[in-house]
Amino acid sequence: METALDRFLRYARLDTTSDETTGTTPSSQGQWALARLLRDEMAALGLQKVLLDEHCYAYGLIPASADHQPTIALIAHLDTVAAVPGRAFNPSVKRYTGDPLVLNEALGLTLSEADFPALAKFRGQDLVVTDGTTVLGADDKAGIAQIMTLAERLMEDATIPHGDIWLVFTPDEEIGSGADLLDLDRISADFAYTVDGGALQIISYETFNAASATVRIKGRNIHPGSAKGKMKNAVTIAMRFHSLLPEREVPEQTEGYEGFYHLSKIAGEEEEASLSYILRDHDADKLEEKKQRMLQAAEEINRQHGAGTALVSLRDSYRNMGEIITRYPQVMDRAKRAIASCGMTPETVPIRGGTDGARLSFRGLPCPNLGTGGENAHGIYEFLPVQALQKMVEVLIEIVRA
Ligand SMILES: [Zn+2]
Known part of the structure; x- marks a missing residue:
């Protein structure tokens, strides 16, 4: 043996x-x-x-x-x-x-x-x-x-x-x-x-219920010297988008049955930016709420910066x-x-x-x-x-x- x-x-x-x-x-x-x-x-x-x-x-x-x-x-x-x-x-x-x-x-x-x-x-x-x-x-x-x-x-x-x-x-x-x-x-x-x-x-x-979200931010670039009232900086708008999500619901601050929004990638310049997230929750309803929250954050950005500034695409990955x-x-x-x-x-x-x-x-x-x-x-x-x-x-x- x-x-x-x-x-x-x-x-x-x-x-x-x-x-x-x-x-x-x-x-x-x-x-x-x-x-x-x-x-x-x-x-x-x-x-x-x-x-x-x-x-x-x-x-x-x-x-x-x-x-x-x-x-x-x-x-x-x-x-x-x-x-x-x-x-x-x-x-x-x-x-x-x-x-x-x-x-x-x-x-x-x-x-x-x-x-x-x-x-x-x-x-x-x-x-x-x-x-x-x-x-x-x-x-x-x-x-x-x-x-x-x-x-x-x-x-x-x-x-x-x-x-x-x-x-x-x-x-x-x-x-x-x-x-x-x-x-x-x-x-x-x-x-x-x-x-x-x-x-x-x-x-x-x-297991978790899992989804991913990609957020595209459309900016408007203007020479910084004459940008007042005209520039929409996609990078700073991306940061604002992220700040609309619950600060503590992240992997590094959750455990057990607590779900999270995890920002895994951020890229961009003035004209365009993108944010990649994974969303996780053991509770299917709570995962649904997280997806809604992403959409609401985009609506808020669009209210502030004009329609079409933020666009969220959601994708389901796996279920509990x-x-x-x-x-x-x-x-x-x-x-x-x-x-x-x-x-x-x-x-x-x-x-x-x-x-x-x-x-x-x-x-x-x-x-x-x-x-x-x-x-x-x-x-x-x-x-x-x-x-x-x-x-x-x-x-x-x-x-x-x-
Ligand atoms: Zn293994």
């Missing part, structure tokens, strides 16, 4: 960074290497219906060992986020004693409780860490390693009763298109879980999967029971973002998200406690157990 740690280190050394600029699926060639490796490993473990399709989705089936059980899919993503420029992935395992843990001596980088107080609970444990030049990619290769370790356990141990279990490894989650081409007819699962979160006791079934998952309480109950039977107290925490599970839930496959144990995702301080990496395999066994 190979440990989840051995698997994780093998997967984490591959560069599977996704690339939102290519417009292809998969978005980067590196994801093929991991997908092929997983296809071969699934075949070697004796899984059935193993397939790597033309879009870089890898599938494998662990056949049922008990009758009349639901078909469950376990899903993890192949890609890692492009948030850090480094591409030479060099994970290592280090014992955390409570003293700052050196990631990279030459660069003077350490992982410390001063910066990350949550580290305190991992004193005395082994952590998988980066060398300070890349992300670790526990998001989501920890999930892949856990699912593959589960597969080996189930294939070798006939005493654990379970229904059909599909493994699905998907590309490009980090650029928001991981669920698009997943073949639901192939797996015909009753429900699924993405294994793609943080702490093991947390189950997430709610909570409205789907709550119709299938057994899916959440199953995960809660599994977590409790492994000695933890299950918690539900709303995701302040989206997941592949949201798209899948709306496509008809209810799919909450489970933890992997990974911490500090999307940066060089990402780390993975070995204990949690292994414990999640036990949780997965309880989830699939008949």
Whole structure:
């Protein structure tokens, strides 16, 4: 039997960074290497219906060992986020004693409780860490390693009763298109879980409702020396537009179920300016209010500066999967029971973002998200406690157990 740690280190050394600029699926060639490796490993473990399709989705089936059980899919993503420029992935395992843990001596980088107080609970444990030049990619290769370790356990141990279990490894989650081409007819699962979160006791079934807004401001440029009463400076009008939005409803001042307006880009000169926003709220009605507020701000600008000065275009991105998952309480109950039977107290925490599970839930496959144990995702301080990496395999066994 190979440990989840051995698997994780093998997967984490591959560069599977996704690339939102290519417009292809998969978005980067590196994801093929991991997908092929997983296809071969699934075949070697004796899984059935193993397939790597033309879009870089890898599938494998662990056949049922008990009758009349639901078909469950376990899903993890192949890609890692492009948030850090480094591409030479060099994970290592280090014992955390409570003293700052050196990631990279030459660069003077350490992982410390001063910066990350949550580290305190991992004193005395082994952590998988980066060398300070890349992300670790526990998001989501920890999930892949856990699912593959589960597969080996189930294939070798006939005493654990379970229904059909599909493994699905998907590309490009980090650029928001991981669920698009997943073949639901192939797996015909009753429900699924993405294994793609943080702490093991947390189950997430709610995401934001999401929209984006682009605001175009039309100005009128005149030589500044003779501009009085004539110039309409699109840049300052853009700033005024932004000042009409609630100052505190921004990502850096909100948490939990609080939604926000996030100004992500601003560009312009006197003649023309544009503002790009993302709008987020777990509550669909409140997201609607935020969209209205954008339109009202444009009306106010147009009252002050003339019709057609500000034009808002709104676009819906994704919806809160909570409205789907709550119709299938057994899916959440199953995960809660599994977590409790492994000695933890299950918690539900709303995701302040989206997941592949949201798209899948709306496509008809209810799919909450489970933890992997990974911490500090999307940066060089990402780390993975070995204990949690292994414990999640036990949780997965309880989830699939008949
Ligand atoms: Zn992820």
